[in-house]
Amino acid sequence: MTLLSRKADYALLILSYLHQNTGGGNARTVADKFGLSPSFVANILKELAHHGFVAGHRGVKGGYALARPADTITLAELLESIESGFRLTMCNPSLPDQHHEQCSLAGACTLKGPLTVVHNRLLEVLRAVTLAELFDPNGSLSQPSALLSLSLLPATTTTTCRSEPATVTQA
Amino acid sequence: MTLLSRKADYALLILSYLHQNTGGGNARTVADKFGLSPSFVANILKELAHHGFVAGHRGVKGGYALARPADTITLAELLESIESGFRLTMCNPSLPDQHHEQCSLAGACTLKGPLTVVHNRLLEVLRAVTLAELFDPNGSLSQPSALLSLSLLPATTTTTCRSEPATVTQA
DNA sequence: CGAAATAGCACTTGTCAGATACGATTACCA
DNA sequence: TGGTAATCGTATCTGACAAGTGCTATTTCG
Known part of the structure; x- marks a missing residue:
C-alpha cells in the first residue's frame, strides 16, 4: 500500500x-x-x-x-486535489451501490465511527505539514532525529529512504 | 486514494x-x-x-x-500484513530500477528526509489504534467530537505523537 | 469410511494508475 | 501579419495489480 x-x-x-x-x-x-x-x-x-x-x-x-506561496499549501490539500480525495475506506460516499449495501450491513456497521476518527487523525498529520516545510532543507522536518527516536519503537520496515546515490546504472 | x-x-x-x-x-x-x-x-x-x-x-x-487478543493488535500491524507494507512514497526499496533511478535524482532528492518524517507520523497514528478500541462501541474512538477539537491545532512541532493509549478521553 | 471444514494454489476478471499523443489555443517576435 | 513555441484540453492505450472464483489436498470428527 x-x-x-x-x-x-x-x-x-x-x-x-x-x-x-x-x-x-x-x-x-x-x-x-x-x-x-x-x-x-x-x-x-x-x-x-x-x-x-x-x-x-x-x-x-x-x-x-x-x-x-508554498507555506500556504498543506500536504493534505495537495493530496486531496491530486489524488481524488483522501479516504480511509471505500464505504464512505459515492460508491457503487452493492458495495455500499454490503458494507452498511443493514446499517449495523459499528466500524464507521471509529474509522472516521482514525481518518481524521491521519488528516491532521497531513494538514500540519506545509510544502514550505517539506521543501526546506533546514526545516523541522529535515531533522528527524528527535522525532524518529520517538517513533522507532517496534520499528517496521521503512526507516530510511535510501538517500545514497543509488547503486543504479548511472555511471 | x-x-x-x-x-x-x-x-x-x-x-x-x-x-x-x-x-x-x-x-x-x-x-x-x-x-x-x-x-x-x-x-x-x-x-x-x-x-x-x-x-x-x-x-x-x-x-x-x-x-x-484484539488489544494487542494495532491497526498499523494489520495493515502492514494485509496490505503489502505501508509506504508513503514509491521511492523506498524494491522498486523497478528505472523508477528508482528517476527518484534518486543523482542522490539529490531533498524530499526523502521530510517525507520519512511525515511517514512516521502517520504510522504513529495507526500504531496508536488497537483493534479492541476500534471494535468497542463505547470506546474513545466512538466519540469523535472531543478528539477532533483537540487535534485541529496547527501543530507543527508539537506532535508528541499520541503514543499514549489514546487516553485523550474528552475529560 | 465419509462429511465438513481449513489450507494452499492457480486462475480469471475488472479497474485504475501510469503514460502517451494530438489538435486547439495563446502569446511572443520578426 | 504570419510563424513559432509554448501551454491547454482531451482522448486513448497499456500494464500491473486488486478483486474475486474454483479446485484439490489435508485434517478432523462422528
Whole structure:
C-alpha cells in the first residue's frame, strides 16, 4: 500500500523545483532536470495548474510558476486535489451501490465511527505539514532525529529512504 | 486514494465478528452473516491465519477464532500484513530500477528526509489504534467530537505523537 | 469410511494508475 | 501579419495489480 501515487510524488518534486527556482520553468526544463518524459511532466503541471497550485503562462517565454506561496499549501490539500480525495475506506460516499449495501450491513456497521476518527487523525498529520516545510532543507522536518527516536519503537520496515546515490546504472 | 483496500476493510469486519463471538466461527457462517461470497471470506480468513491474527481449526467442528487478543493488535500491524507494507512514497526499496533511478535524482532528492518524517507520523497514528478500541462501541474512538477539537491545532512541532493509549478521553 | 471444514494454489476478471499523443489555443517576435 | 513555441484540453492505450472464483489436498470428527 503506497499512500502517495507516483503522480503525487512527482508533483511534489516539481513543486519543489518551482519553489526553489522562483523564476519558474517550463515543462521541458523540469522534465530534463528530473529525467522524466516531457509529456508526463506536462500532464502533472497541467493538473497542478487546474487546481490552482501553479500558474501557467503560454507563449514563447511561457512556463509555470507557483501560484501560491508554498507555506500556504498543506500536504493534505495537495493530496486531496491530486489524488481524488483522501479516504480511509471505500464505504464512505459515492460508491457503487452493492458495495455500499454490503458494507452498511443493514446499517449495523459499528466500524464507521471509529474509522472516521482514525481518518481524521491521519488528516491532521497531513494538514500540519506545509510544502514550505517539506521543501526546506533546514526545516523541522529535515531533522528527524528527535522525532524518529520517538517513533522507532517496534520499528517496521521503512526507516530510511535510501538517500545514497543509488547503486543504479548511472555511471 | 483509498487507504484501506477492500480486502483490509472486510478483514476488519471479519475480525470484529470474531472478536464479538468469542466462540469463533467458520468461513461460511461469517460469509452468510455479511452477505459475502464464502470463497471470498475464506480467502481473507486464510490470509489472516497465515499472518497469525486468527487461528484456524480444521475438521467437522473446525472454524476460526482470534489467535491474539484484539488489544494487542494495532491497526498499523494489520495493515502492514494485509496490505503489502505501508509506504508513503514509491521511492523506498524494491522498486523497478528505472523508477528508482528517476527518484534518486543523482542522490539529490531533498524530499526523502521530510517525507520519512511525515511517514512516521502517520504510522504513529495507526500504531496508536488497537483493534479492541476500534471494535468497542463505547470506546474513545466512538466519540469523535472531543478528539477532533483537540487535534485541529496547527501543530507543527508539537506532535508528541499520541503514543499514549489514546487516553485523550474528552475529560 | 465419509462429511465438513481449513489450507494452499492457480486462475480469471475488472479497474485504475501510469503514460502517451494530438489538435486547439495563446502569446511572443520578426 | 504570419510563424513559432509554448501551454491547454482531451482522448486513448497499456500494464500491473486488486478483486474475486474454483479446485484439490489435508485434517478432523462422528
